[in-house]
Amino acid sequence: MQVVTQVDALPVHAGGVLVPTMGALHAGHTALIQHAAAIADGRPVIVSVFVNPTQFAPGEDLDRYPRSLERDVAMTEAAGGTVVFTPSVKTMYPDGIPDRFAPLPKVARRPGLEDAHRPHFFHGVCLAVKRLFDLVQPSAAVFGEKDYQQLLVVREMVHLLAMNIEIVSVPTVREDDGLAMSSRNRYLSTSERSSALSLWAALRAANGKATITEAEQAMMDELAPVDAVDYAVIRDARTLLPVDDEPEPSVPLRALIAAQVGPARLIDNQVVRLTNT
Numbered sequence: 001m002q003v004v005t006q007v008d009a010l011p012v013h014a015g016g017v018l019v020p021t022m023g024a025l026h027a028g029h030t031a032l033i034q035h036a037a038a039i040a041d042g043r044p045v046i047v048s049v050f051v052n053p054t055q056f057a058p059g060e061d062l063d064r065y066p067r068s069l070e071r072d073v074a075m076t077e078a079a080g081g082t083v084v085f086t087p088s089v090k091t092m093y094p095d096g097i098p099d100r101f102a103p104l105p106k107v108a109r110r111p112g113l114e115d116a117h118r119p120h121f122f123h124g125v126c127l128a129v130k131r132l133f134d135l136v137q138p139s140a141a142v143f144g145e146k147d148y149q150q151l152l153v154v155r156e157m158v159h160l161l162a163m164n165i166e167i168v169s170v171p172t173v174r175e176d177d178g179l180a181m182s183s184r185n186r187y188l189s190t191s192e193r194s195s196a197l198s199l200w201a202a203l204r205a206a207n208g209k210a211t212i213t214e215a216e217q218a219m220m221d222e223l224a225p226v227d228a229v230d231y232a233v234i235r236d237a238r239t240l241l242p243v244d245d246e247p248e249p250s251v252p253l254r255a256l257i258a259a260q261v262g263p264a265r266l267i268d269n270q271v272v273r274l275t276n277t
């Protein structure tokens, strides 16, 4: 197992499978690394650990974001990763910290989703992921469906920039009771954690309704225990655009939620089926 901070110390400079992370690894990351190892076919599996300042706004949790490099390295090794790459801020942003990414993929800007609440966020994600892609030059990169809008943003960015990198997605890993794995779950007290379960309940409650309005109302009803709901909506899973209230059966639907529970802003999403889809 190698831990490298300099890109020129990576064992193979191009063609590996990259798993970008901000560290504080949990079982969700383990699934990403295991998947990367399963498809690697001899390519190195590089897990990057970089707490990316450009995706945090002032006042967000950059300073208290959990850091556990020693444990991350052990978990990477156990999951079949070959290298942990921990670039410094200087390596990532040699000309200083930029605040914009252009062209920002259109899917980053969908009304009412992340951009409406964290306008800096996808600029930061694209800045970090593009830079990691340039440094590591992977042939494939693995992302979790837990950050569903991020997954679509990265796919669109790769397409816009004609980068020859396969973007591979892995389903969300959940605790036994349904809570989606997240590094931010560790901010939750016992009672907040039980309120957080309402996100999973809400995603399930959206199923089997006749219309989008009914399904979104069912989600809001389930979300009563959380402190604030940023969004709880159903969108076209391919574009994240809003859909008709009674969409054609052929339209794939995704329910997406962001909610504040105590000190943690949590997101989750799931495929949804209405009565006719």
Ligand code: PAF
Binding pocket: 020, 021, 022, 050, 052, 055, 125, 128, 129, 147, 150
């Ligand atoms: O999903 C994350 O952990 C981050 O947004 C990512 C993709 C590593 C970019 O900093």
